[in-house]
Structures are given as C-alpha cells and as structure tokens.
Amino acid sequence: QVQLQESGPRLVKPSQTLSLTCTVSGASLSSGDYYWSWIRQSPGKGLEWIGYIYYAGSAYYTPSLRGRLTISVDMSKNQVSLNLRSVTAADTAVYYCGRDDSCGSVDYWGQGTLVTVSS
Amino acid sequence: QSALTQPPSASGSPGQSVTISCTGTSSDVGAYNYVSWYQQYPGKAPKLMISEVTKRPSGVPDRYSGSKSGNTASLTVSGLQAEDEADYYCSSYAGSNIVLFGGGTKLTVL
Numbered sequence: 001q002v003q004l005q006e007s008g009p010r011l012v013k014p015s016q017t018l019s020l021t022c023t024v025s026g027a028s029l030s031s032g033d034y035y036w037s038w039i040r041q042s043p044g045k046g047l048e049w050i051g052y053i054y055y056a057g058s059a060y061y062t063p064s065l066r067g068r069l070t071i072s073v074d075m076s077k078n079q080v081s082l083n084l085r086s087v088t089a090a091d092t093a094v095y096y097c098g099r100d101d102s103c104g105s106v107d108y109w110g111q112g113t114l115v116t117v118s119s
Numbered sequence: 120q121s122a123l124t125q126p127p128s129a130s131g132s133p134g135q136s137v138t139i140s141c142t143g144t145s146s147d148v149g150a151y152n153y154v155s156w157y158q159q160y161p162g163k164a165p166k167l168m169i170s171e172v173t174k175r176p177s178g179v180p181d182r183y184s185g186s187k188s189g190n191t192a193s194l195t196v197s198g199l200q201a202e203d204e205a206d207y208y209c210s211s212y213a214g215s216n217i218v219l220f221g222g223g224t225k226l227t228v229l
Contacts, residue, residue, distance in 0.1 A: 037218075046122070046223040047157070047165065047208050052216070060216035063120070096164055103153035104210045104218035105170035112164050 002026040004097050004110035012091075012117050018084040022097030022110055029055045029075050036080040037100040038071060040093040041112070048093075052100050053080060087117045120213050123148065123221035130227040131199045139224045141192040141209030147219055149190035153212035156185055156194045158205045159223075165208060169194060196226070204228045 008020035022036065029036065037052040051061040051071050059071045070083045080097060094114045098106035124142040131137035141148065141156075148154055154172045157165035167176055169185035172192060182197045192211070196203050209221040 039220075047159075047210075047220040049210065049218040049220055052218075062217065100218075101170070102216075103151070103171075103212040105153070105155045105167060106157075106165070107167050107170070107176060109164040109166075 002099060002108045004099065004108055006095060006097055006110045006113040008113065008115070010113070010115060012087055012115060013119050014088055014117055015086055018082070018087050018091060018115055018117070020082045020095055020097075020113065020115070022080040022082075024078045024080070024099075027099065027108075029073055029078050029080070031055070035100040035102045036073065037098045037106055038080075038082045039096045039098060039106070041096070042090075042093045045093075049104070050082075052102075054102075089117050091115070092117045120147065120217060120219055123209055123211060123219050125207075125209060125221035125224045127222070128225045128227065130229055131196075132229045133199050133201065135199050136195060136197045137199060137226065138193050138195045139207055139209075139226065141194070141211075141221045143190050143192075143211050143213075143219065145190055147190075147211040147213035148187065148192050150214065151212045152187070154185065154187060154192040155210045156183075157208045157210070159208065160205050168207075199228050201228050 035052040053059040053071045094112040096112045097110045099108040156169040159165040
C-alpha cells in the first residue's frame with residue numbers, strides 16, 4: 001500500500017525558506033511510473049497545485065511560484081522535497097504531497113502538514 | 120492560467136441527484152480529457168473520485184459519475200447520501216506540465 005508522509009517545520013519566519021519533505025513508502029520513486037506532486041490549501045480556501053517532479057529530476061512549477069520554488073527528489077531515501085524561498089503570510093497553508101499520473105490525477109495523498117508563516 | 124470555475128455550493132435531498140460543474144477554457148478542460156474530481160472532508164486530505172473525465176477508481180461508489188462537454192466538466196452524484204456531504208474539487212491538465220484546480224464546491228445534503 002502506497003503511503004506518503006509530509007514532514008518539516010510547522011512555523012517559518014517571513015522572508016525565510018519553507019522546507020518540507022515527503023517520504024514515500026510502498027512505491028519506488030525510481031520506478032518512473034508516476035510524478036510526485038505538491039499541492040497546498042490556504043486556511044478556509046481551495047486547493048492549489050504548486051508543482052510536481054519526475055524521478056529523473058524534471059520538475060515543473062505553477063507560474064505564480066516559479067522563481068521561489070524548488071522541488072527535488074532523493075531516490076536513495078525515496079523522498080521528495082519542497083523548498084519555497086522568501087515566504088510571506090500568503091504562503092501559510094496545509095501542504096500535501098501526492099502521487100500523480102502526470103496529468104493531474106492524484107491517487108494517493110499524504111495527510112498534509114500545516115505550515116504557518118509568522119514572526 | 121486561471122483557476123477553473125466551480126459553483127461555491129450545491130445541495131440536494133437524500134436520494135436525489137446533484138451535478139457540480141467545472142468550467143475552464145479551450146486550453147485546459149476543453150483541450151484534454153484529463154479532468155479529475157476530488158472529495159474532501161474537513162481536516163482531511165482529498166480523495167480521488169473521478170479521473171480522466173469519467174474513470175472511477177476502485178472503491179468509489181458508482182453513484183459518482185463524470186462527464187464533459189466543451190470547456191465544462193461535470194460531476195454527478197446520484198442517490199445522495201448523508202456521507203456525500205463534503206467539498207468537491209475539480210482539476211484539469213492545462214498543457215506544458217501545468218495542472219489547475221477549481222475553487223471547490225460545498226455539497227450539502229438537506
């Protein structure tokens with residue numbers, strides 16, 4: 001059974017970098033069958049796709065975050081990472097990782113982790 | 120690219136059918152048969168209910184169905200049950216490795 005678990009700091013100061021890790025079990029990132037997504041949800045708001053990565057390292061980002069966002073993969077640890085630089089309060093959200101078929105169909109999700117940007 | 124457009128709310132009585140729309144453009148919903156629908160309960164992660172416009176993953180009741188016409192996709196829930204009360208989100212592939220979500224629809228079972 002595929003399971004995903006997000007981890008990382010729950011509180012980040014404005015202008016700093018938000019870093020999260022998604023640990024995948026029950027599936028190998030190196031199988032090449034799927035993309036691995038990050039999706040966020042601001043409090044009381046809808047879902048926002050922020051990007052995904054293929055095991056070979058090709059990452060794709062939503063245009064509004066391009067320039068601040070890096071998604072990477074560590075196949076030795078079967079983990080996907082997210083780094084969002086120069087954060088503001090608008091980046092406060094629950095961040096989910098998920099397994100994507102590359103066309104937006106996410107069939108497995110992590111439980112999500114709330115990250116608050118505040119001084 | 121802009122988010123897909125969904126009605127903020129929908130409702131129906133137990134046993135009835137309700138349809139939620141998801142409107143995009145000719146560059147996303149209208150261009151690709153890659154529309155997905157998700158169900159989300161408060162405080163929980165979303166759950167995939169429909170993929171590729173009409174495909175139901177294993178374990179999803181057949182009361183849930185999807186369709187598409189032009190730039191608008193739809194999710195229909197038939198035989199409404201109390202457990203169907205949740206938020207529903209659509210997503211669509213928009214080309215160039217970009218995915219868009221809709222703003223979400225809160226479904227209330229009266």
